[in-house]
Amino acid sequence: MINTTETTDWREARRRSAHDAIIDAAWSLVSEEGLAGLSLRDLARRAGITAPTVYAYFDSKNAIYDAMFGRAATEFAERMAEPFDCDNPREILVASVRRFSQFCTESPANYQLLFQRTLPGFEPSPESYAPAVRALAGARERLALNGITEARHVDMWTALITGLVDQQVSNDPGGDRWTRLIDESVAMFLAHCQPTRASRKPASRQTRAKGNPT
């Protein structure tokens, strides 16, 4: 005899995999047609079903966008959370920007959905947004490892790296005109924000000549 619980599990698994398959198809489509170009007909066709069937899994089109947001945010958080095999905080910081940049440039639709908020009436649900919050917390930790803790400096940091990525994605997709500036930009940022090791009042001496892990 078939165990009822198992049957339920099967159905749940099937349902979840169909759910995921639709989101797969959705991402596949928007990476070709752009985020705004997603239609339920196209989506259903690519997923091998018909349009009304989509409504067996999602209540509305925005629910689909929300699931797409959730998956992108999760993938983003996971990739940013992978360990960095670097030996000092500064290299970790640089490596994290490279990861961020790579994630955004390899899929501009990801970047647009997660960070640009350009869809008309769409707002991600708190559940879908949660991983993005985790990722930001990770960034804060990496900054703290470098002695950057002030909120003002964290905001400068986010502006700096999103600016690099934004210019790269918008004006040189596929190239490296801005991504190759990551190293120098991080150096500039740290030189400005990092508290000097020895003194706390660099009136005119400013002898921070050593400890330069370049």
Add this chain to the structure above:
Amino acid sequence: MINTTETTDWREARRRSAHDAIIDAAWSLVSEEGLAGLSLRDLARRAGITAPTVYAYFDSKNAIYDAMFGRAATEFAERMAEPFDCDNPREILVASVRRFSQFCTESPANYQLLFQRTLPGFEPSPESYAPAVRALAGARERLALNGITEARHVDMWTALITGLVDQQVSNDPGGDRWTRLIDESVAMFLAHCQPTRASRKPASRQTRAKGNPT
């Protein structure tokens, strides 16, 4: 008798003013509904005409976007070209960023159309784009006044300020969480990129102990 040439001028003037009135209405609409939410019916209603009449002035919807782009780019270039009443190059640079930021934050639709390129199949025509090129040339001049001439540093500059504006528009519209960081960001940038008056060794970063013009 009526001079034929004059008559033509009248008609041209009327035509141009109707043309402009439609673009007025278009900007009025998108500032409320967002860029993608522009429809020809709404546009015509706001302009006090009917939808088909719009086609007496524009060949297509994209032609309307193009005219909107042209007007925004022109206004942007004119505002950025107004004289700065500052006494040193550095203050001019800061003031220019403030203008840029104010232009973008007071009308996010402007920012989106000019700098984000988020509309599906729209590309501005060279004529509409020309003023934006002029504005960039102005930025280059202001950087040169501060001793910034390397292409690499100009790219870092554009990334830095678009990053600030982007974060401001996206995450704190109406506030000043990032715009208030302009001063410090420019200081950081100049400290890093400006050639020191005395020495000439910017190759090895961070042996730049003095010459911190704060």
Add this chain to the structure above:
DNA sequence: GTCTATAGCTGGATAGAC
């Protein structure tokens, strides 16, 4: 859960009278 069929709407764009 999946389908066919279709409602209901909105969009861009055109025809033709005036």
Add this chain to the structure above:
DNA sequence: GTCTATCCAGCTATAGAC
């Protein structure tokens, strides 16, 4: 140039048979 009337395509979403 401006209108009324309309075409046609696309969209999201629903109804109901199976």
